Amino acid sequence: MKRLRLGMVGGGEGSFIGGVHRIAARLDDQFELVAGAFSSSPEVAKRSGEALFIAADRCYASWQEMAEREASRPDGIEVVSIVTPNHLHVPIAKVFLQHGIHVICDKPLGVTLAEAQELAQVIDASGLQFILTHNYSALPMVREARARIANSEIGDIRAIEVEYLQDWLNDRLELTDNKQASWRGNPAMAGAGAIGDIGTHAWQLAAFVSGMEPETLRGELLTRIPGRVLDDEVYAEMRYANGARGRLWASQVAPGFENDLRLRIVGSRATISFRQQQPEILEIHPHHGNSYVVTRNGVNNHDSVRHQCRTPAGHPEGYLEGFAQIYREAAVKIRGGDAPLLPGIAAGLAGMKFIETMRESSDRGGEWVEW
Numbered sequence: 473m474k475r476l477r478l479g480m481v482g483g484g485e486g487s488f489i490g491g492v493h494r495i496a497a498r499l500d501d502q503f504e505l506v507a508g509a510f511s512s513s514p515e516v517a518k519r520s521g522e523a524l525f526i527a528a529d530r531c532y533a534s535w536q537e538m539a540e541r542e543a544s545r546p547d548g549i550e551v552v553s554i555v556t557p558n559h560l561h562v563p564i565a566k567v568f569l570q571h572g573i574h575v576i577c578d579k580p581l582g583v584t585l586a587e588a589q590e591l592a593q594v595i596d597a598s599g600l601q602f603i604l605t606h607n608y609s610a611l612p613m614v615r616e617a618r619a620r621i622a623n624s625e626i627g628d629i630r631a632i633e634v635e636y637l638q639d640w641l642n643d644r645l646e647l648t649d650n651k652q653a654s655w656r657g658n659p660a661m662a663g664a665g666a667i668g669d670i671g672t673h674a675w676q677l678a679a680f681v682s683g684m685e686p687e688t689l690r691g692e693l694l695t696r697i698p699g700r701v702l703d704d705e706v707y708a709e710m711r712y713a714n715g716a717r718g719r720l721w722a723s724q725v726a727p728g729f730e731n732d733l734r735l736r737i738v739g740s741r742a743t744i745s746f747r748q749q750q751p752e753i754l755e756i757h758p759h760h761g762n763s764y765v766v767t768r769n770g771v772n773n774h775d776s777v778r779h780q781c782r783t784p785a786g787h788p789e790g791y792l793e794g795f796a797q798i799y800r801e802a803a804v805k806i807r808g809g810d811a812p813l814l815p816g817i818a819a820g821l822a823g824m825k826f827i828e829t830m831r832e833s834s835d836r837g838g839e840w841v842e843w
């Protein structure tokens with residue numbers, strides 16, 4: 473077996489998440505980056521490719537050219553990572569799938585539910601793998617929480633509370649030359665504000681760990697910073713079929729919060745609590761019992777969780793390793809194996825449906841809307 477030949481669209485000079493994907497792809501040595509269309513500017517694309525030691529004839533000026541040329545080479549890429557602004561995810565994914573190339577794509581899936589549904593059909597017809605990098609759901613202690621809940625350790629779920637709070641958009645960075653903020657402030661490129669950028673992560677995390685989707689939900693999309701076009705804060709409430717209630721709060725204008733993604737799930741026997749800024753531990757609070765923490769790679773981890781750990785207990789793993797786990801499992805799936813916890817098109821469709829359902833509720837003054 474050889475390393476999978478990987479291409480990348482986006483991720484050029486000055487960009488953020490492309491570099492994280494490259495580290496993640498290298499961490500377990502299953503991929504080799506051999507081609508890219510790294511930027512919308514041909515010069516920047518070329519310069520970025522050179523800095524990554526990509527052969528000159530495989531640094532492309534456009535992703536369309538890359539898909540065609542790579543598909544026609546015997547040593548062409550087998551999988552492409554899409555790390556561009558949101559509006560390009562679906563068009564790029566479709567073209568690469570139509571050229572027989574597997575896709576790893578960053579979230580949110582796109583800018584509308586309708587285009588996401590079209591993509592789902594292309595994926596179906598292609599028989600290829602499509603992986604969406606909801607990286608937090610690959611963290612060991614998140615997987616541990618999921619395994620314990622699936623094993624009925626906390627009893628019947630009564631409440632699901634998820635928050636993703638940041639403060640970096642508390643200034644109008646979209647009016648500056650900040651590369652990440654400028655497209656995020658543009659509705660045509662981002663599609664949605666905080667709800668798409670971090671709300672979809674929170675939504676996916678809650679559904680992944682609890683194993684539940686609500687029957688109805690309602691909420692509000694807020695724009696706190698005057699003059700901003702898109703939402704920068706979102707509040708949602710959920711009602712589940714078993715009587716459980718949920719709340720989701722995502723904000724990019726919450727001073728003092730960096731990447732504070734937290735999840736608490738309250739059951740009839742215990743509460744489980746996770747915070748991504750402390751990814752080494754999972755808190756368990758049993759009724760009539762002492763609260764305790766489960767430590768990553770500790771003796772009482774679920775077997776599957778211990779197997780995914782890369783370093784011994786106490787040598788911290790976090791964001792990058794979670795991302796790498798997505799790549800490790802993507803390699804398994806692309807090679808025909810099984811990776812049931814990997815987020816894919818279903819998670820992407822749910823994220824887009826969450827955005828559109830919440831918009832509908834918000835436009836109707838916070839009314840309950842069917843999921």
Ligand SMILES: NC(=O)c1ccc[n+]([C@@H]2O[C@H](COP(=O)([O-])OP(=O)(O)OC[C@H]3O[C@@H](n4cnc5c(N)ncnc54)[C@H](O)[C@@H]3O)[C@@H](O)[C@H]2O)c1
Nearest residue numbers: 482483484487488489510511512555556558578579651652
């Ligand atoms: N999973 C996560 O934790 C996470 C974190 C940050 C961003 N993201 C997602 O990753 C994506 C990129 O975000 P970012 O913060 O890295 O943005 P960024 O602005 O830093 O990078 C975007 C890159 O795409 C390139 N690009 C734009 N148009 C292109 C085109 N036509 N052809 C080729 N390249 C093109 C830009 O030149 C740039 O290199 C977004 O969808 C975002 O939601 C995910």
